Amino acid sequence: MRVMFNGFILLLVCSLACCVSDTIPPTPAPVTERILLDQQWRFFKYADASQADALIYDVRPPLLDDEDGKAADAEPDAKIVLSARPDQQILKPWTLPGANPFIADPTARHQRPAGPSPGRSFPFVQSSFDDSQWQQVRLPHDWAINGPFLTGDDAAVGGGMGRLPSPGVAWYRRQLEFSAADADRQLYLEVEGAMSYAMVWLNGQLVGGWPYGYASWRLDLTPYVRFDGPNQLAIRLDNPPASSRWYPGGGLYRPVWLVKTPKLSFSQWGQTITATPQQVRNGRADSNIQLQTRLSNQSASPQQAELRVHIYALEQGQPGSEVLAHLPLTKTQVPAGGEVTLSSAVLLKQAKLWGPRPSQQPHLYLAVSEIWQNNQIVDLQQQRFGIRDLQFDPTDGLKVNGEKIYLQGANQHHDLGALGAAFHPAAARRQLLLLREMGVNTIRLAHNPPAPALLDLTDELGFLVINEIFDAWQRKKTPLDFHLIFDDWSEADLRALIRRDRHHPSVIAWSVGNEVGEQYTGEAGAVVARRLHKIAKSEDPSRPTAAAFNYAKPDMPISAVMDLVSLNYQGEGIRNAPAYQHLAGIRTSPQYPAFRRAFPHKLLLSSENAAAVSSRGEYLFPLAAGNSAPVADGAGGDPHSQQVSSYEIYTAPFGSSADKVLASLAAHPEVAGGFVWSGWDYLGEPTPYYGARSSYFGAIDLAGFKKDRFYLYQAAWRPDLPMVHILPHWNWPDRLGQITPVHVFTSGDAAELFINGNSQGLKQKKPGEYRLRWDQVRYEPGRLKVVAYKNDQVWAEQQNATTGAPCRLALQTEQPEPAALLFVTIRVEDCAGQLVPTAKLPFQIDLAGATDAELLATDNGDPTDFTPFSASARNTFNGLGLAIIRPAAGSAVTHITVSSPGLIPAQLTWPASPAKEQHLD
Ligand code: GAL
Numbered sequence: 001m002r003v004m005f006n007g008f009i010l011l012l013v014c015s016l017a018c019c020v021s022d023t024i025p026p027t028p029a030p031v032t033e034r035i036l037l038d039q040q041w042r043f044f045k046y047a048d049a050s051q052a053d054a055l056i057y058d059v060r061p062p063l064l065d066d067e068d069g070k071a072a073d074a075e076p077d078a079k080i081v082l083s084a085r086p087d088q089q090i091l092k093p094w095t096l097p098g099a100n101p102f103i104a105d106p107t108a109r110h111q112r113p114a115g116p117s118p119g120r121s122f123p124f125v126q127s128s129f130d131d132s133q134w135q136q137v138r139l140p141h142d143w144a145i146n147g148p149f150l151t152g153d154d155a156a157v158g159g160g161m162g163r164l165p166s167p168g169v170a171w172y173r174r175q176l177e178f179s180a181a182d183a184d185r186q187l188y189l190e191v192e193g194a195m196s197y198a199m200v201w202l203n204g205q206l207v208g209g210w211p212y213g214y215a216s217w218r219l220d221l222t223p224y225v226r227f228d229g230p231n232q233l234a235i236r237l238d239n240p241p242a243s244s245r246w247y248p249g250g251g252l253y254r255p256v257w258l259v260k261t262p263k264l265s266f267s268q269w270g271q272t273i274t275a276t277p278q279q280v281r282n283g284r285a286d287s288n289i290q291l292q293t294r295l296s297n298q299s300a301s302p303q304q305a306e307l308r309v310h311i312y313a314l315e316q317g318q319p320g321s322e323v324l325a326h327l328p329l330t331k332t333q334v335p336a337g338g339e340v341t342l343s344s345a346v347l348l349k350q351a352k353l354w355g356p357r358p359s360q361q362p363h364l365y366l367a368v369s370e371i372w373q374n375n376q377i378v379d380l381q382q383q384r385f386g387i388r389d390l391q392f393d394p395t396d397g398l399k400v401n402g403e404k405i406y407l408q409g410a411n412q413h414h415d416l417g418a419l420g421a422a423f424h425p426a427a428a429r430r431q432l433l434l435l436r437e438m439g440v441n442t443i444r445l446a447h448n449p450p451a452p453a454l455l456d457l458t459d460e461l462g463f464l465v466i467n468e469i470f471d472a473w474q475r476k477k478t479p480l481d482f483h484l485i486f487d488d489w490s491e492a493d494l495r496a497l498i499r500r501d502r503h504h505p506s507v508i509a510w511s512v513g514n515e516v517g518e519q520y521t522g523e524a525g526a527v528v529a530r531r532l533h534k535i536a537k538s539e540d541p542s543r544p545t546a547a548a549f550n551y552a553k554p555d556m557p558i559s560a561v562m563d564l565v566s567l568n569y570q571g572e573g574i575r576n577a578p579a580y581q582h583l584a585g586i587r588t589s590p591q592y593p594a595f596r597r598a599f600p601h602k603l604l605l606s607s608e609n610a611a612a613v614s615s616r617g618e619y620l621f622p623l624a625a626g627n628s629a630p631v632a633d634g635a636g637g638d639p640h641s642q643q644v645s646s647y648e649i650y651t652a653p654f655g656s657s658a659d660k661v662l663a664s665l666a667a668h669p670e671v672a673g674g675f676v677w678s679g680w681d682y683l684g685e686p687t688p689y690y691g692a693r694s695s696y697f698g699a700i701d702l703a704g705f706k707k708d709r710f711y712l713y714q715a716a717w718r719p720d721l722p723m724v725h726i727l728p729h730w731n732w733p734d735r736l737g738q739i740t741p742v743h744v745f746t747s748g749d750a751a752e753l754f755i756n757g758n759s760q761g762l763k764q765k766k767p768g769e770y771r772l773r774w775d776q777v778r779y780e781p782g783r784l785k786v787v788a789y790k791n792d793q794v795w796a797e798q799q800n801a802t803t804g805a806p807c808r809l810a811l812q813t814e815q816p817e818p819a820a821l822l823f824v825t826i827r828v829e830d831c832a833g834q835l836v837p838t839a840k841l842p843f844q845i846d847l848a849g850a851t852d853a854e855l856l857a858t859d860n861g862d863p864t865d866f867t868p869f870s871a872s873a874r875n876t877f878n879g880l881g882l883a884i885i886r887p888a889a890g891s892a893v894t895h896i897t898v899s900s901p902g903l904i905p906a907q908l909t910w911p912a913s914p915a916k917e918q919h920l921d
Contacts, residue, residue: 030181030185030260030262031262031377031378031379031380032259032260032261032262032265032266032379032380032381033259033260034190034257034258034259035257035258035259035260036255036256036257037139037174037176037256037257037258038138038139038140038255038256039138039139040136040174040175041136041137041138041139041141041172041173041174041252042131042132042134042135042136042137042172042173042174043134043135043136043137043141043143043170043171043172043173043251044124044131044134044135044170044171044173045143045168045169045170045171046168046169046170049167049168049169049238049241052168052169052238053122053124053169053236054088054089055089055091055118055119055122055199055236056088056089056090056091056238057090057091057092057095057197057199057209057211057238058090058091058092058484058485059088059090060240060480060484061080061479061480061484063241063242063479063480064479065077065479066241066242066478066479068158068159068160068161068690069158069159069160069687069690070160070477071585071653071654072245072515072611072652072654072685072687073515073550073551073569073574073585073586073654074477074585075517075520075551076472076475076476076477076483076516076517076520077475077476077517078475078476078517079474079475079476079483079484089118089119091118091119091199091206091209092488093110093112093113094112094113094117094118094199094206094208094209095199095208095209095210095211096110096488097109097110097111097112097208098208098209098210098217098219098492099488099489099491099492101268102491102492102493102495102496102499103491103492103495104491104495104535104538117205117206118206119199119201119206120201120204120205120206121204124171124173124234124236125201125204125232125234126204126232127175127203127204127230127231127232129173129232131173134171134173137172139252139253139254139255139256140252140253140254140255140421140422140423140424141172141251141252141253141422142249142250142251142253142419142420142421142422143165143166143168143170143249143250143251144164144165144166144247144249144250144251144420145164145249145418145419145420145421145422145857145869145870146868146869146870147164147165147866147868147869147870148165148866148868149163149164149693149866149868150163150164150165151163151691151866152691153691156241157241158690159684159685159686159689159690159691159692159693160244160245160246160478160684160685160690161241161242161244161245161246161247161248161684162246162247162683162684162693162694163692163693163866164247164420164683164693165250166195166239166247166248166249166250167239167240167241167242167243167250168238168239168250169236169237169238169239170236170237170239170250170251171234171235171236171237172234172235172237172251172252173232173233173234173235174233175230175231175232175233176202176221176225176230176231176233176258177230177231178225178226178227178231179227180227182225182227182260183227184262184263185222185260185261185262185263186220186222186260186261186262186263186265186298187220187221187222187225187258187259187260188218188219188220188221188222188258188259188260188261189202189207189218189219189221189233189256189257189258189259190216190217190218190256190257190258190259191210191216191217191218191219191252191254191256191257192216192254192255192256192257192423192451192452193213193214193215193216193252193253193254193421193423193449193451194210194213194235194237194251194252194253194254194256195213195214195237195239195248195249195250195251195253195421196211196212196213196237196238196239196240196243196248196250197209197211197213197237197238197239197240198210198211198217198235198236198237199235199236199237200219200233200234200235200236201232201233201234201235201236202221202224202225202231202232202233202234203224203225203226203231203232204232205223205224207219207220207221207224211485211489212482212485212489212493213239213248214414214448214449214450215449215493215496215497216254216449216452216496216497216500217496218259218268222298235252237250237251237252240480241480242478242479242480242481243478243479243480243481244478244481244684245471245477245478245481245684245685246413246415246682246683246684246685246695247415247420247421247682247683247684247694248421249414249415249420249421249422250421251421251422253420253421253422253423254423254451254452255423255453261298261379262371262378262379263297263298263299263303264295264296264297264298264299264303264305264334264371264373264378264379265295265296265298265371265378265379266293266294266295266296266369266371266379266381267294267295267296267339268499269496269499269500270293270294270295270296270339270341270499271291271292271293271294271367271369271381271383271503272291272292272502272503273289273290273291273367273383273385273503274289274290274542275287275288275289275290275348275351275385275386275387275388276288276290276389277351277353277387277388277389277401280353280389280401280402283352283353283355283360283361283363283401284350284351284352284353285350285351285353285387285389285401286347286348286349286350286351287347287348287351287353287387288345288346288347288348289311289325289327289345289346289347289348289387290343290344290345291309291327291343291344291345291367291369292341292342292343293307293309293341293342293343293344293369294339294340294341294342295307295332295334295339295340295341295342295371296334296338296339297334297335297336297337297338297339297340298337299336300336300337301336302333302334302335302336303333303334303336303373304331304332304333304373305331305332305333305334305340305371305372305373305378306329306330306331306371306372306373307329307330307331307332307342307344307369307370307371307372308326308327308329308369308370308372309326309327309344309367309368309369309370310323310325310326310327310367310368310370311323311324311325311326311327311346311348311365311366311367311368312324312365312366312368313352313363313364313365313366314363314364314365314366314384317364317460319366319368324348324365325346325347325348326346327344327345327346328344328345328346330342330343330344348365348387351363351365351387352387353386353387353388353389353401354386354387354388354459354462354505354506355388355400355401355403355462356400356405356441356442356462356463356464357436357441357461357462357463358441358462359403359405360400360401360403360462361462362386362459362460362461362462362505362506363386363387364384364385364386364459364460364505365384365385365386365387366382366383366384366385367382367383367384367385368380368381368382369381369382369383383503384456384459384503385503385505386459386504386505386506387505388400388401388505389401389402390508390543392544392563392564392603392672393603394599394600394601394602394603394604394670395670397603397671397672397673398464398508398603398672398673400464405441405464406672406673407441407442407464407605407672407673407674407675408439408440408441408442408673408713408717409440409441409442409443409444409466409673409674409675409676410435410438410440410442410443410444410675410676410678410679410680410699411443411444411446411607411608411675411676411677411678411679412431412435412443412444412445412446412678412679412680412682413446413678413680413682413683414445414448414450414451415682415683416428416431417680417681417682417683417702417703417704417857417859418702418703418856418857418858418859418869418882418884419856419857419869419884420683420869423451423453423454424820424821425453425454425456425457425820426819426820426821427821427823427884428451428453428454428457429457429461430704430814430823431679431680431700431704432457432458432461432463433461434680434700434704434706435463435679435680435700436461436463437714438679438699438700438706438710438713438714438717438718439713439714439716439717439718440463440679440713440717441463441464442463442464442465442466442508442673442675443458443463443464443465443466443679444465444466444468444511444607444608444675445465445466445467445468446468446471446514446608446677446678447468447469447470447471447513447514448468448469448470448471449467449469449493449497449500449501450467452500452501455467455501455504455506455507456504458504458506458507459504459505459506462506463506464506464508465504465506465507465508466507466508466509466510466511466546466607466675467497467501467507467509467510467511468510468511468512468513468514468548469493469494469497469510469511469512469513470482470486470490470493470512470513470514470516471513471514471515471516472486472513472516472517473486473490473513473516473517473518473528473532474486474487474517474518474528475516475517475518475520475521476517477517490532491535494510494512494532494535494536494539495535495539497510498510498536498539498540499539502539502540502542502543507543508543508544509543509544509545509546509563509564510536510540510543510544510545510546511545511546511547511548511566511607512529512532512533512536512545512546512547512562513529513532513547513548514547514548514568514607515548515549515550515551515568516547518558519549519550519551519552519556519558520551522556522557522558523557525557525558526556526557526558526560526561529547529558529561529562530561532545532547533545533561533562533563544562544563544564544603545561545562545563545564546562546563546564546566546605546607547561547562547566548566548567548568548607548608549566549567549568549570550567550568550569550570550574550586550608550654551570551586553591553594554591554594554595554597554598554599555598559595559598559599560598560599563602563603564602564603564604564605565595565599565602565603565604565605566605566607567591567592567595567604567605567606567607568606568607568608568609569588569608569609569611569654569655569656570586570588570590570591571590571591571592571595571604571606571609571664571665571668571671571674572590572592572606572609572656572660572661572664572665573588573589573590573591573656573664574586574587574588574654575587575588575653575654576588576589576590577626577628577629577656577660578626579624579625579626579628579629579630580629580630580653583630583653585653585654586654590664592604592664592668592670592671593668596668596670603672604670604671604672605671605672605673605674605675606661606665606671606673606674606675607674607675608675608677609656609661609665609674609675609676609677610651610655610656610657610658610661610676610677610697611651611652611654611655611656611677611687611697612648612649612650612651612652612655612656612657612658612697612709613631613636613644613650613651613652613655613687613688613695613696613697614644614645614646614647614648614650614696614707614708614709615643615644615645615646615696615701615862615863616646616701616705616706616707616708616861616877616878616880617646617729617837617838617877617878617879618638618641618643618644618645618646618878619645619646619647619727619728619729620636620637620638620643620644620645620647621735621738621739621740622739623645623647623649623741623775624636624649624650626649627649627657627659627660627771628649628651628656628657628659628660629649629650629651629657630650630651630652630653630655631644631645631650631651631652631688632688635650636649636650637650637688637689639689641864642689642691642692642863642864643863643864644688644689644696646707646708646709646727646728647708647727647728647741647743648707648708648709648712648727648743648771652687652688652697655677658676658709658712658713658770659712659769659770659771661674661676662716662770663768663769663770666767666768667768676699676713677697678695678697678698678699679698679699679700680698680699680700680701680702680704681694681695681696681697681698681700681701681702681861681863682694682695682697682698682702683695683702685697686863689863689864691864692863692864693863693864693865693866694863695863696863699712699713701861702859702861702863703859703860703861703877703880703881703882704823704861704882705825705861705880705882708725708727708743708745711723711725711745712725712745712770712771714745714747715745715746715747715770716747716770718747719747720747721747722747722748722788722790722795722796723746723747723788723796724744724745724746724747724748724751724786724787724788724795724796724797724798725744725745725746725798726742726743726744726753726784726786726798726799726800727742727743727744727745727800728740728742728800729800729837729838730779730781730782730783730784730800730801730802731802731803731836731837731838732779732781733781735779736779736780736781737778737779737780738778738779739775739776739777739778739779740777740778740779741773741774741775741776741777742760742773742774742777742784743771743772743773743774744771744772744773744774744786744788745770745771746765746772746786746788746795746796747788747790747795747796748765748788748789748790748795748796749764749765749789749790749791750762750763750764750765750772750788750789750790751763751772751786751787751788751789752786752787752789753774753777753784753785753786754783754784754785754786754787755777755780755782755783755784755785756780756782756783757783757785760774760777761774762789781802782801782802783799783800783801783802784799784800784801785797785798785799786798786799801834803830803832803834803835803836803837804830804831804832804834804836805830805836806828806829806830806836806839806841806900806902806903807829807830807831807903807904808828808829808831808903808904808905808906809826809827809828809829809843809898809899809900809903809904809905809906810826810827810829810833810906811824811825811826811827811896811898811906811907811908812824812825812827813825813908813910819887820886821856821884821885821886821887822884822885822886822887822894822910823882823883823884823885824882824883824884824885824896824898824908825880825881825882826843826845826876826880826881826882826883826898826906827879827880828841828876828879828880828900828903835879835880836879837878837879838878838879839876839878839879840875840876840877840878841875841876841900841903842873842874842875842900842901843873843874843875843876843881843898843899843900844872844873844898844899844900845858845872845873845883845896845897845898846872846896846897846898846899847885847894847895847896847897848894848895848897852888852889852892853885853886853887853888853892853894854885854886855872855883855884855885856870856884856885856886857869857870857883857884858870858871858872858873858874858881858882858883858884859874859881859882859884860874860875860876860877860880860881860882861877861880861882862875862877865877881898883896883898887910887911893909893910893911894909894910895907895908895909895910896908896909896910
């Protein structure tokens with residue numbers, strides 16, 4: 001339970017527990033304690049992984065066929081079978097036992113090898129080793145995000161993985177403190193994510209590890225702990241090259257915890273809460289709450305235990321003062337070294353339901369569970385949950401609490417732009433809020449388990465989520481990806497993910513794979529799919545399974561396996577529009593009808609669509625005919641600047657423009673909705689220019705600035721929001737008299753365009769159209785103005801004017817109030833305060849005032865910018881720049897000054913004057 005992250009909350013809940021158990025004295029026994037290990041780490045990465053120590057997880061195939069920029073929809077290859085070299089120390093046998101709690105078949109579990117563990121004499125695992133020369137780091141830490149970027153054709157890491165040095169072998173060390181009182185406790189290391197192939201030593205002993213870099217896992221440190229002095233923790237990570245189709249990051253990039261539990265305690269992720277609302281009315285329903293709670297006894301003797309559970313409503317994340325329900329007390333005896341699951345249930349009258357915004361409210365509850373022994377609380381756990389009814393109706397789509405919710409979805413990668421893989425909830429919140437502004441109500445987590453705190457955010461903000469685990473099964477997409485460990489780890493990874501995340505009301509489905517190679521292997525592939533489906537259902541019968549298919553057709557065995565039909569691109573058709581006819585690769589006619597006919601009882605969704613590409617604020621001429629075209633040099637793409645036109649009709653070779661996708665979805669109301677590829681730009685996969693660092697796919701750029709496409713979706717997905725958006729900008733001194741098409745996105749139904757007051761005509765949106773276009777406009781400087789209408793009434797207006805020269809900087813922040821991170825937008829303006837939309841000018845950030853405020857990163861959303869994200873100086877891209885600042889602790893004031901040669905600088909004082917915008921003129 002995530003709110004239990006510090007002593008304050010823990011005490012609060014203890015006092016709640018005491019209130020509700022007024023006849024019994026408060027307990028002196030120490031309950032589970034979670035200590036965040038974010039400071040005091042030392043870090044070392046080998047300059048050259050080939051010179052690293054030999055403490056490897058397993059042998060890996062040689063890298064013979066790494067191809068950066070392979071088409072995303074290329075057929076995955078078969079695995080290479082290897083045998084180990086005798087000179088290597090293979091640590092896999094010591095790592096595999098960590099999977100045992102997540103392997104259902106007892107005979108398939110692993111035995112730790114007997115005898116001394118490997119690596120015990122290696123210097124880095126010794127407490128006597130002097131690591132004072134190692135870098136001091138604070139978690140979350142992504143070792144690669146500050147670069148330098150690796151440029152050029154022969155770079156060790158190409159565009160696919162973001163040209164950042166994520167591969168390599170590295171170590172983290174820190175000491176842990178234990179007191180004599182801890183001798184009676186079970187002591188765990190919990191890691192929410194370590195990229196990747198983690199192996200952990202404590203006091204020179206190999207404890208275990210976990211290879212999948214996106215998994216959350218824990219290790220039992222107890223047998224290796226010393227109570228007579230400092231304990232030395234050492235973690236080795238090994239991030240293979242060519243292991244991902246996108247930027248994976250590297251390091252301890254999510255929180256790491258030391259967890260101390262009593263011997264009799266709650267099992268890891270051991271509580272399932274199933275809530276069944278009946279007869280929903282006005283967002284409330286009588287709801288039957290069923291709990292299954294697993295207790296673990298790590299002591300040497302059987303233990304009697306009583307379980308008491310109390311339910312609170314959460315308001316603004318805080319439990320209310322009143323207990324809403326006490327579950328009936330349950331008792332058991334937990335055998336020594338064993339576990340027992342207790343079931344209990346209660347009816348919650350007129351419970352407030354969790355539902356997606358904007359039409360519903362995401363109400364949450366808290367189950368506070370206590371283990372009692374001899375009239376004392378011996379352990380305590382909090383579990384947040386929500387109550388909602390999900391119906392996956394094959395013809396009517398998804399219904400949440402009886403209301404049809406059309407999936408207005410976005411695919412999101414894990415990285416947080418300039419912060420990389422390092423998980424900062426404030427940055428994830430910003431991503432979600434901008435998506436919500438665009439009209440998104442559902443997120444697909446492409447294609448790996450998220451940071452746990454991301455799902456806390458989707459719960460709180462009311463997003464629906466498809467939680468996806470793998471991009472590859474046994475067949476490989478990149479030479480050293482997950483396929484290497486699929487056979488050994490897929491069951492454990494899948495069970496662990498579902499146990500970790502099943503209490504999140506935002507999660508609506510488990511996707512077990514994305515465009516896997518097993519689509520191409522007939523019945524053999526279906527066998528793998530069935531195994532994963534069965535595992536998911538055995539862990540969580542309440543949610544449907546999915547696997548996203550871009551190739552499998554309705555008559556292939558794999559297509560029938562999952563609960564949902566989850567189509568990537570083939571719903572609207574792949575390479576099927578006229579502009580795509582010359583291309584090789586998968587070519588598919590629109591598949592929604594065929595899948596509908598084959599699977600009339602399954603809900604159908606478009607898990608990936610579009611794959612449109614653009615660079616914010618770049619416009620290239622001439623514009624292709626039609627409304628969807630594959631990008632190519634000179635056709636939407638500029639090979640010199642490596643930028644892609646923002647007219648928003650260009651796509652990856654297998655993609656379709658937003659216009660084509662939305663029209664196709666509108667023509668197939670039987671489809672429950674779709675997920676655009678992608679909501680935000682992300683690091684890596686810079687189709688079509690693999691010389692760049694980050695993708696062009698987002699409707700929002702890497703820095704969080706809206707591309708034109710943002711407004712196309714907003715117009716379609718938020719029909720009640722009066723809005724209209726014009727493109728392009730109107731600064732074209734070299735295009736006097738030349739044809740410069742003007743396109744408009746509006747939630748209205750018609751619009752009239754004016755240039756310097758002269759009407760260019762009123763245009764009406766026809767069914768299946770998502771933009772209004774004036775393609776014969778000849779450029780003249782001045783003022784473009786559009787007036788949008790809905791039902792013959794003025795609905796919205798917007799202007800794009802030719803601006804003056806850059807004159808000054810201006811700063812804006814989205815966080816007027818104290819926040820964990822401050823995102824500051826830097827604007828280049830003319831002297832009249834208009835954004836200069838073409839400005840690519842240097843800026844420099846200086847922080848003063850609070851001494852501990854820290855500039856974490858800068859960016860501008862330009863996919864080709866190789867200035868390190870940690871730099872305090874870079875160029876704006878088309879008028880905008882971004883600074884991400886970790887403000888000083890407490891209420892100390894931070895002064896942010898941004899300057900640029902020849903321009904009037906700007907200053908922002910935060911949080912003392914939360915004014916939106918300040919200039920120094
Ligand atoms: C899909 C794939 C995504 C991404 C996208 C755009 O085929 O599932 O992960 O690669 O194409 O290239």
